[in-house]
Amino acid sequence: MDEPAFPWPAGGNTRVPYRVYTDTEVHELEKARIFAGPTWGFLCAASEIPHAGDYKTTFLGEVPIVVVRRKDGGINALVNRCSHRGSLVALQNQGNTGTALTCVYHSWAFDLDGNLTGVPFRRGIEGKGGMPAGFDLKQHGMKRLRAAAFCGLVFGTMSEAAPPLEEHIxxxxxxxxxxxxxxxxxxxxxxxxxxxxxxxxxxxxxxxxxxxxxxxxxxxxxxxxxxxxxxxxxxxxxxxxxxxxxxxxxxxxxxxxxxxxxxxxxxxxxxxxxxxxxxxxxxxxxxxxxxxxxxxxxxxxxxxxxxxxxxxxxxxxxxxxxxxxxxxxxxxxxxxxxxxxxxxxxxxxxxxxxxxxxxxxxxxxxxxxxxxxxxxxxxxxxxxxxxxxxxxxxxxxxxxxxxxxxxxxx
Amino acid sequence: MMMDIGSRLAMQDLFARYAHVIDDDRLEEWPELFTEDCLYQVISAENWALQRPIGLIHCDNKAMLQDRVTSLRDANIYEAQRYRHMLSATLVQHFHRDEARVVSNYQVIRIMQNGETMLFSCGRYLDRIRFTKAGPLFAERIVVMDSRRVDTLLAIPL
Structure with missing residues (x-):
């Protein structure tokens, strides 16, 4: 699905086809082009996560996001999904996660930048089981968004093509x-x-x-x-x-x-x-x-x-x-x-x-x-x-x- | 101090009247169950636990309750709907002379005009009951909703 399946009516912005409110294909296209497109979505107020390790979960469109305060005071926004089997990582509305985000499913651990830092039983036990030797932790971080703040409000975008937040506003x-x-x-x-x-x-x-x-x-x-x-x-x-x-x-x-x-x-x-x-x-x-x-x-x-x-x-x-x-x-x-x-x-x-x-x-x-x-x-x-x-x-x-x-x- | 049976029955009667004036759409009688200096608040359990003051409704006197009814009758626009309150037993936490602090659970089922019936809200009533010459009244009714989520809108009081 590359383009909408129907044309916009004559009349430009003075007419809105009702179909844009009901069509599931339009809705799917919006996920890609609006919410994952070159726009910014509000995530939380920076003051809601004042201390290192404080996090808040929210959504960018329908995508679950975890916003977390780094040790250096900066703020990261990550897709709240484990890179292993796809479970939610942060489960509460908000809290403090210390220095790592750990998925409860198989305890894969990520640092606050989303880098994968720990895979339990990665080397197996007594030479049996475990991940293949070539498994590269660096390739399996949590997906990180661009995040920026304006007037104390944190926004995020999935898109590299989005202009800087101040320009978007x-x-x-x-x-x-x-x-x-x-x-x-x-x-x-x-x-x-x-x-x-x-x-x-x-x-x-x-x-x-x-x-x-x-x-x-x-x-x-x-x-x-x-x-x-x-x-x-x-x-x-x-x-x-x-x-x-x-x-x-x-x-x-x-x-x-x-x-x-x-x-x-x-x-x-x-x-x-x-x-x-x-x-x-x-x-x-x-x-x-x-x-x-x-x-x-x-x-x-x-x-x-x-x-x-x-x-x-x-x-x-x-x-x-x-x-x-x-x-x-x-x-x-x-x-x-x-x-x-x-x-x-x-x-x-x-x-x-x-x-x-x-x-x-x-x-x-x-x-x-x-x-x-x-x-x-x-x-x-x-x-x-x-x-x-x-x-x-x-x-x-x-x-x-x-x-x-x-x-x-x- | 143990609450005497007479006071307890009068209090239960107040609770029953509270549910019925709302469910029977006699909202004008609802403020009459409160003292002049009452507090009526609707807030989510999440905000209540975090001690955040703002919830859904905050009325700090009886006139504000009457205003709410006036507004619902004359100004606000919403689809015809009714409530059915289901109340639990009441736990008396504190009773001293003319005042009691009590807590009870509620469920409110909302019935829309098309027949759609849903569990609209559940939670706790945190009450301060004042026993006046005219009988017990709500000096405080704090409705702590279990969920922060409200379907469509909250017009009629819980």
Whole structure:
């Protein structure tokens, strides 16, 4: 399977064939061309593995990865698979593995660079059994990825052809990441996971879709929190793959460092508006920024709630969404409390995010039998250029602009 | 201090009412089972063990519980679904005058409108029960989910 079995419809990035969400051949091609292709995938926060030997297991696409802290402080990413019989090597979500990764199946041992260092009974016993004399340990290491960090976040790639990570993220979107994360020391405040019954791309598109936010998430409009009339815009990288949307709640200007609170109280309905008590943490009045890096990483700032979202395909029609809630080591007590309270807004039970858990599944269910049809992505025109408003699907088109050439959908 | 039988029965009654107001879709009555200054939290066992504060829901007073119900009724959009709670026996860990710390296990089965029925969540209730003049109420209910994984979304409280 070298090329997609069907052509992209006329209309370029304004039309998306439903088949890309259902076709198992497309899914197989994505494994090779997107997730093992010249892209970078988010793996973990560097601060999650602070000490030598600390590891965390995760996925690059559907491939199991173990990320490990070396003795010299560097970070390695290895495919979490033993070179002998293919078993998982690291079995826990995270832990410390000392100076070696050892497969439990036959105790083959690897150093933290993935080099094979020990094969039990390699010479046999009393001249019997054992590996052939010519067996070369050097040829049988764990597969090592390129790994790099940006703003304290570790990414990996299978591809030698991928540009350096900073280039993949780009200056425009990199700057928006730095705005939130800077070089402050990250602290994981919690993790959670959500199983979505839809193709992974439907969720990624959802995060890039600024048009839906105040319409689907009626918590916003019911309680008068975020409206498309608020000032905002979308930054889209030149190739379209990465984006950062932002909005400023206009009503906040006279409230000093507290934003959002008044509209909540003046609005109606909520008896306790404390979930909207927030600090203008970054000094620019931006209340919401949603950022994505191709193919499947999302950084969210909703008031003071900062979270990473990793969109992991699990077959063609299922996705696991991993949330990592962040704070900073230097957060004061009040900030910790704000982040804890505001976490009610997001995640699988979040007031303004729970709908995103089901809407992709509704698309997945509705397109059965309509695989020859296309979805329409024309809000705001046909371009994927940055815009100064959010009534646009520019960043959704950007995703397809990046996706199509990688996949051979010309 | 040993919990007297009357208190124990009243507490079990509170637990039964908790399950039934949720399962019978009488969510407006759910906050009434809590004290004004209550804590209601849903968090995964993994985060709980690592002492990470953020889970799925964190309400630190009764008004927040009422807001959650208002939001579920008037704002949030999700597919019609019901729960069925299965509760275990209760272990009383500590009882002193008007307060008890107790733990019990739960299973919540979720039934979707198309009939799809699944074990949606299981875990522990870590409770602080306050015995008031009006009867026992939840001063604290921390729902420690065994799994960090939630199918689709968590709308209705556990």
């Amino acid at each position: 780009g200056g425009l979107i990199g700057g928006r990441m730095q705005r939130v994360l800077g070089d402050r020391k990250l602290k994981v405040l919690g993790t959670t996971s959500q199983v979505l019954h839809n193709n992974w791309k439907l969720y990624v598109e959802n995060t890039k879709d600024t048009y839906h936010a105040s319409l689907l998430h009626s918590f916003f409009s019911t309680f008068k929190i975020l409206r498309l009339t608020a000032e905002g815009g979308i930054h889209v990288s030149e190739d379209g793959g990465n984006h950062a949307s932002h909005s400023r709640n206009k009503q906040d200007k006279d409230q000093g460092e507290y934003v959002g609170l008044r509209s909540a109280i003046d609005g109606f309905g909520l008896k306790d508006a404390s979930i909207f008590a927030a600090r203008d943490e970054f000094g620019d009045g931006i209340t919401v920024q949603i950022l994505s890096v191709f193919p499947n990483f999302v950084l969210q700032q909703v008031h003071n709630s900062i979270a990473l979202r990793q969109v992991l395909p699990k077959g063609v029609d299922q996705t696991e969404l991993l949330w990592t809630f962040l704070g900073f080591e230097d957060d004061d007590e009040e900030m910790q409390r704000l982040r804890l309270k505001q976490a009610n807004l997001v995640g699988p039970a979040g007031y303004i995010s729970m709908e995103d858990g089901c809407v992709g599944g509704w698309v997945q269910r509705a397109i059965v039998g309509s695989e020859q049809d296309d979805s329409v992505v024309e809000m705001g025109g046909a371009s994927h250029a940055s815009t100064d408003n959010r009534i646009s699907e520019a960043s959704v088109r950007g995703f397809w602009n990046r996706y199509r050439p990688l996949m051979g959908f010309e």
